[in-house]
Amino acid sequence: MRIIHGSRTRLLLISMAVVVVAVVALSAEPAQQPPAAAAPQPAVAVPAVVAEAAQREGRARVIVRLDVPAQPEGGLPPGLAQVQRQTIGTTQQQVMQRLAGTGARLVRQFETIPYMALEVGPDALLTLAQTPGVLAIQEDRLHAPDLAESVPLVEGDAAWAAHYDAMNWAVAILDTGVEGSHSFLAGKVVSEACYAGNGTCPNGEFVQIGAGAAVPCTFAPVGCRHGTHVAGIAAGSGPDFSGVAKRASIVAIQVFTRFTGASCTRGEDPCALAYESDIAAGLERVYQLRTTFQIASANLSLGGGLYSSQASCDADYSLTKMIVDLLRSVTIATVIASGNNGSGTGMTGPGCVSTAVSVGSTTESDTISPFSNSTSFLSLLAPGSEITSSVPGNGFETFNGTSMATPHVAGAWTILKQRSPAASVTTILTALQTAGLPITDPRNGVTKSRIRILNAINSFGPLELSVNDPRISEGQSGTKTLNFTVSLSGTRSAPVTATYATGDLTASGSGGDFAPGAGTVTIPAGASSQTVGVTINGDTAMESSETFALMLSNASGANVADDGIATIVNDDFTDPSLVGVLMKTAHITELRAAINEARAVKGLPAFSFTGTLIPQTTVVRALHFQEMYNAIFEAYFAAGLTPPSVDWPIPGVYIRAEHITVLRAIVVNLP
Amino acid sequence: MRPVIVGTFILLVSCAGLVAAGCATRQQAPSEIAPQWRRVIVTFRVPPSESEDQRRADIVAGREALLRELASTPHRVTRTYETIPGVGLEVSPEALRVLEKSRGIVKIDTDSLNAPLSGSR
Numbered sequence: 018m019r020i021i022h023g024s025r026t027r028l029l030l031i032s033m034a035v036v037v038v039a040v041v042a043l044s045a046e047p048a049q050q051p052p053a054a055a056a057p058q059p060a061v062a063v064p065a066v067v068a069e070a071a072q073r074e075g076r077a078r079v080i081v082r083l084d085v086p087a088q089p090e091g092g093l094p095p096g097l098a099q100v101q102r103q104t105i106g107t108t109q110q111q112v113m114q115r116l117a118g119t120g121a122r123l124v125r126q127f128e129t130i131p132y133m134a135l136e137v138g139p140d141a142l143l144t145l146a147q148t149p150g151v152l153a154i155q156e157d158r159l160h161a162p163d164l165a166e167s168v169p170l171v172e173g174d175a176a177w178a179a180h181y182d183a184m185n186w187a188v189a190i191l192d193t194g195v196e197g198s199h200s201f202l203a204g205k206v207v208s209e210a211c212y213a214g215n216g217t218c219p220n221g222e223f224v225q226i227g228a229g230a231a232v233p234c235t236f237a238p239v240g241c242r243h244g245t246h247v248a249g250i251a252a253g254s255g256p257d258f259s260g261v262a263k264r265a266s267i268v269a270i271q272v273f274t275r276f277t278g279a280s281c282t283r284g285e286d287p288c289a290l291a292y293e294s295d296i297a298a299g300l301e302r303v304y305q306l307r308t309t310f311q312i313a314s315a316n317l318s319l320g321g322g323l324y325s326s327q328a329s330c331d332a333d334y335s336l337t338k339m340i341v342d343l344l345r346s347v348t349i350a351t352v353i354a355s356g357n358n359g360s361g362t363g364m365t366g367p368g369c370v371s372t373a374v375s376v377g378s379t380t381e382s383d384t385i386s387p388f389s390n391s392t393s394f395l396s397l398l399a400p401g402s403e404i405t406s407s408v409p410g411n412g413f414e415t416f417n418g419t420s421m422a423t424p425h426v427a428g429a430w431t432i433l434k435q436r437s438p439a440a441s442v443t444t445i446l447t448a449l450q451t452a453g454l455p456i457t458d459p460r461n462g463v464t465k466s467r468i469r470i471l472n473a474i475n476s477f478g479p480l481e482l483s484v485n486d487p488r489i490s491e492g493q494s495g496t497k498t499l500n501f502t503v504s505l506s507g508t509r510s511a512p513v514t515a516t517y518a519t520g521d522l523t524a525s526g527s528g529g530d531f532a533p534g535a536g537t538v539t540i541p542a543g544a545s546s547q548t549v550g551v552t553i554n555g556d557t558a559m560e561s562s563e564t565f566a567l568m569l570s571n572a573s574g575a576n577v578a579d580d581g582i583a584t585i586v587n588d589d590f591t592d593p594s595l596v597g598v599l600m601k602t603a604h605i606t607e608l609r610a611a612i613n614e615a616r617a618v619k620g621l622p623a624f625s626f627t628g629t630l631i632p633q634t635t636v637v638r639a640l641h642f643q644e645m646y647n648a649i650f651e652a653y654f655a656a657g658l659t660p661p662s663v664d665w666p667i668p669g670v671y672i673r674a675e676h677i678t679v680l681r682a683i684v685v686n687l688p
Numbered sequence: 689m690r691p692v693i694v695g696t697f698i699l700l701v702s703c704a705g706l707v708a709a710g711c712a713t714r715q716q717a718p719s720e721i722a723p724q725w726r727r728v729i730v731t732f733r734v735p736p737s738e739s740e741d742q743r744r745a746d747i748v749a750g751r752e753a754l755l756r757e758l759a760s761t762p763h764r765v766t767r768t769y770e771t772i773p774g775v776g777l778e779v780s781p782e783a784l785r786v787l788e789k790s791r792g793i794v795k796i797d798t799d800s801l802n803a804p805l806s807g808s809r
Contacts, residue, residue, distance in 0.1 A: 418806030
């Protein structure tokens with residue numbers, strides 16, 4: 018599973034050789050030797066907008082691409098990755114040496130990618146363009162913050178305007194902990210847990226459940242900000258801008274452990290890393306909480322390794338896949354980052370698990386973020402570049418990464434579950450994929466969808482109202498209340514209303530069978546049904562069972578899909594041994610229900626029909642019966658029972674209790 | 689210059705070996721445990737079950753059977769599960785040998801490490 022094919026190995030070795038040559042070349046040019054002494058280099062192009070800004074304002078911010086043949090670190094062994102970092106660092110130093118005395122200021126230095134950001138004046142800009150090791154100069158563009166842009170980009174605000182904001186739904190954040198007291202996350206954390214394999218939960222144990230368990234870890238000041246940032250993107254809410262699912266709750270699960278030394282390869286020591294076994298425990302916690310909260314998705318903005326096939330990934334992450342599958346079986350999506358190796362062929366685990374929803378990163382201009390991994394089996398894209406969100410200490414910071422793209426999708430998932438609570442993971446993923454904006458990764462030609470939430474919501478069509486078809490025994494006197502249930506095909510964050518009115522069918526309101534009614538039915542925000550009661554008047558008149566309708570109109574927030582038809586089941590008989598059962602259909606399950614309904618009317622105990630009814634296709638006999646019910650009687654014989662020696666038809670007799678006892682006979686109403 | 693080349697060559701050779709072993713895939717857990725011990729996830733067999741309660745009972749039984757096999761070897765249970773037939777372990781070389789011979793085991797995986805996937809601007 019872990020063998021890399023020969024061609025890839027050769028490619029990797031060639032790349033390594035290139036890096037070696039670069040290292041050798043750099044070593045041949047000692048740092049103390051002024052770069053200015055090198056042979057003149059052709060000037061790289063300076064964008065006009067940069068040159069103009071430098072002239073106009075005296076300073077301009079630029080991003081410099083260095084002439085270093087770098088590979089994404091994730092595809093390199095640790096030792097060679099270190100060599101690459103040294104090469105990048107050395108080249109950055111040489112550029113700064115060349116710019117010494119020009120007033121240029123180093124704004125940002127990158128360790129893993131061959132870039133640096135500078136602030137330069139007109140003279141420094143000219144020098145920079147002539148400096149060896151500089152491959153390109155581009156404008157360091159200004160970006161407005163960030164969730165305020167990325168959330169509208171994915172149509173989060175449009176979904177809110179359409180009353181979909183994840184009300185009553187929750188997203189699970191498995192990360193470095195969430196600062197629930199942050200103003201952006203106030204009141205949102207509804208459950209906390211910690212699974213830290215080295216005993217670094219807040220209580221010093223391996224497991225902690227309850228309030229305080231998922232506060233942000235503190236052992237890695239930089240890494241431990243991650244979870245609060247991710248949570249803010251998914252579900253933060255503020256006066257100026259909000260996360261994607263601004264009314265969602267957060268199930269916070271801390272799964273990171275304190276590590277030191279060689280384990281910490283990203284510049285922070287101690288650092289925060291998560292064991293797969295702890296992640297699986299956190300996901301199992303999500304499964305256990307599924308009946309306590311409406312959890313739409315679990316967010317995993319983490320990963321390791323690099324996989325170019327889902328088969329090998331599934332094999333290596335077999336435990337994680339089992340729990341992802343378990344969650345998927347109860348319609349909870351596990352949404353996982355694709356990783357930041359800048360790979361066009363591989364993805365980190367566990368995002369590569371075939372049943373997870375993997376997320377790559379895009380920029381605000383809808384291009385693939387350079388750091389984002391992308392493969393043919395990537396699920397979705399979302400903004401992950403330059404995202405400002407909450408960090409511990411009630412602050413906000415800007416992060417980059419597929420970690421930031423992932424909660425955009427996890428948040429979107431809660432909104433779509435609000436729209437369609439019963440939808441499967443496949444259904445919602447398909448909606449997001451088909452309704453998204455196609456973006457092609459130029460590295461591999463793979464096209465994936467950047468999510469568009471409202472478009473995905475609309476792909477489900479409008480919400481629909483429907484009314485059930487209730488049944489009630491009439492009663493011999495007084496009144497009863499028959500409840501219609503008006504159901505909405507989903508939920509939303511605003512009420513849905515419709516006017517209703519009863520209508521006569523075979524039952525008559527004016528004739529006294531029921532009390533005619535009309536009014537407005539309101540399904541509250543976040544709810545999916547409401548009842549409408551109608552008064553039924555009892556009597557002792559022997560009559561057919563009767564029906565009336567509850568009709569909806571003038572619906573607001575939904576379309577009317579189906580009116581309701583109620584049946585008032587007659588329970589009046591001159592002969593106390595008669596049992597009348599009227600059915601609209603003759604499915605076997607309904608026949609069974611009808612028989613027991615009839616027996617209940619007569620005060621007889623219910624049958625247990627297990628294995629006693631023969632299939633409907635083997636009906637023994639049927640006869641027309643006209644006198645009272647204009648009905649066909651169908652006699653269903655219990656398996657193994659001998660038909661009784663009664664004479665069929667039985668003149669003047671409907672269905673007698675004793676016949677039911679023996680024959681399981683029922684009455685089927687004809688239209 | 690020569691030490692750089694030699695050092696890099698060693699790196700290349702070692703990586704070539706690692707590539708064959710899959711160095712570009714799963715990130716290995718570091719050794720913050722006893723020397724030569726390994727941190728692993730073990731998945732074990734459970735019979736097909738019709739109900740969730742039965743499956744949970746089977747998972748407990750499977751785990752207990754596995755731990756009985758390890759009883760005489762140095763090991764530590766790091767994580768257990770109710771719904772999936774797996775267990776996290778730190779195992780000594782002796783315990784690992786027992787696991788590798790066990791008929792009830794489906795798979796032994798390294799308990800891999802995962803990092804946050806972001807960087808600040």
